Amino acid sequence: MRKFLTAVVVIPLGLIFIIFAVANRHWVTVSFDPFNSVTPTVAVTLPLFVVIIASAILGVIAGGIGTWFKQGHWRRAARQHEADARHLRAELAELRAAAS
Structure with a gap:
């Protein structure tokens, strides 16, 4: 039963990620230099789907760490x-x- 539920969740989620990656594969430049937007000293050029998925992963990790610290007194x-x-x-x- 557990394998079935995992397949029901993982397979559609994987398909959504693949469709998302194919639809957003154009390149974007992410700049980390707020003072020079024309020629930034620190910039990375990546596909858009990588930027969005990496941002989501970092958000989940940050939320998990925040929750872990918040629940320390309960542990x-x-x-x-x-x-x-x-x-x-x-x-x-x-x-x-x-x-x-």
């Missing part, structure tokens, strides 16, 4: 609760052993 609390539960289980085992 810390979960580790603390797990340690407390481990300690209480050990204490319970000792009390059961002493009672029997």
Whole structure:
């Protein structure tokens, strides 16, 4: 079932990427020099689909990193609760052993 659902998602997504790449294959120059737009010192010429897909990937990575940092206190609390539960289980085992 999982392989079927993966195929249902991955195959259409792959086809969309291929169609997108074929439709946007003309070259664009991305400049990283805000002061000189005519002859920039740092510029890259890439196909448009590479620029757009790379931007989307970087956005997903940045969002994931932001979410990971935002949820740090929940992970810390979960580790603390797990340690407390481990300690209480050990204490319970000792009390059961002493009672029997």
